[in-house]
Amino acid sequence: xxxxxxxxxxxxxxxxxxxxxxxxPSDGTGSPTPDGExxxxxxxxxxxxxxxxxxxxxxxxxxxxxxxxYAIVYTAPPERRLVEGNYYIDSSTGAIIGERWxxxxxxxxxxxxxxxxxxxxVPERERxxxxxxxxxxxxxATDAYYxxxxxxxxxxxxxIGRHPGLxxxxxxEAVDTTTHHGVPVVTYRATGSRPDTxxxxxxxxxxxxGVDDGVVYAFDVTVDADGDDYRYTYEVKxxxxxxxxxxxxxxxxxxxxxTATE
Numbered sequence: 030x031x032x033x034x035x036x037x038x039x040x041x042x043x044x045x046x047x048x049x050x051x052x053x054p055s056d057g058t059g060s061p062t063p064d065g066e067x068x069x070x071x072x073x074x075x076x077x078x079x080x081x082x083x084x085x086x087x088x089x090x091x092x093x094x095x096x097x098x099y100a101i102v103y104t105a106p107p108e109r110r111l112v113e114g115n116y117y118i119d120s121s122t123g124a125i126i127g128e129r130w131x132x133x134x135x136x137x138x139x140x141x142x143x144x145x146x147x148x149x150x151v152p153e154r155e156r157x158x159x160x161x162x163x164x165x166x167x168x169x170a171t172d173a174y175y176x177x178x179x180x181x182x183x184x185x186x187x188x189i190g191r192h193p194g195l196x197x198x199x200x201x202e203a204v205d206t207t208t209h210h211g212v213p214v215v216t217y218r219a220t221g222s223r224p225d226t227x228x229x230x231x232x233x234x235x236x237x238x239g240v241d242d243g244v245v246y247a248f249d250v251t252v253d254a255d256g257d258d259y260r261y262t263y264e265v266k267x268x269x270x271x272x273x274x275x276x277x278x279x280x281x282x283x284x285x286x287x288t289a290t291e
Contacts, residue, residue, distance in 0.1 A: 066206055067215060068243030073203045076217060076236075078196060081243040091242040092265055093120035095212050100268035106259045119270045126271050131155070136276045142181030143279040148172045166282045175275070177283035195261060196236060196248060198228030206240070209247055210266050213240040219250065229254040 067073070070080025092099050101116040114128035124138040133146035144165075148156065149172060159165045165174045201217040208214060219234030229252040236248035247264040 066240055067203070068238065068240060070243060071215070071238055074201075076196070076201045076238065088244055088265055089118060089125070090123070091239070091244045092212075092246075093118065093123070094242075096120060096210070096267040098268060098270040100266055102262075102264050102266070104260075104262045106261075109259065117268060117270050124270070126273060134275070136273055137181075140180050142176070142178045143276040144174075144176035145275045145279060146174045148174060166279075166286045168278070168282055171278070173275075175279040175282050177276075177279040195228075195250065196245070198223055198226040199231050199234060199250075201236065207237075209237050209239075212246060214238055214246055215240055228252070229259075232258055
């Protein structure tokens, strides 16, 4: 999984509703942050997202120290929405469930990959493609397409890797230390755009950076794109791991299909 955004481009995260507003300083001016309460790569007047990525830890593993399961929720303007939506991670197993377009869901656990998509949510042209692809199985009883692969390879929630590109375009100032669902974080406020970027001007922005792990746990950024304000929000927060009986069904259907084609 691409690291820190930590941009799981979050959003997480589609869709996407349910991001909580990030914390802001109570007096609007911020309070001093004691020396030593910044993760490596960050300080009172800067955040180096490349440096945060140096130890290769990511939002897929670091938050597992805090919660039994959690969600990565990312929202973008409707016309700029990504293919992926929310992600859910089981801390004990590392299993990931992701939301995709057309009500599809994916399950990733190590090299195992499962997929389900209701047929009535698929455009006709895409349904024809699924019908022609031997890796997918249509089940009439549930009117859905399934896929199951025990050796799918390395899969990472792709929206997470896009977040640094958004955040790294702006300059940041630490304004407060607080907690995010029990996790110690430094709250930063956007102060402007970096001169070496062509990013749209920032209207308002905050982010919450984990003190101990350098993970971005939340941000709320509004930019001015050609006179229109676009808001992007992202939050990593505790949440139940979704029911996923469909994974067993995908495995069984895949096995039946393989037997039938032998």
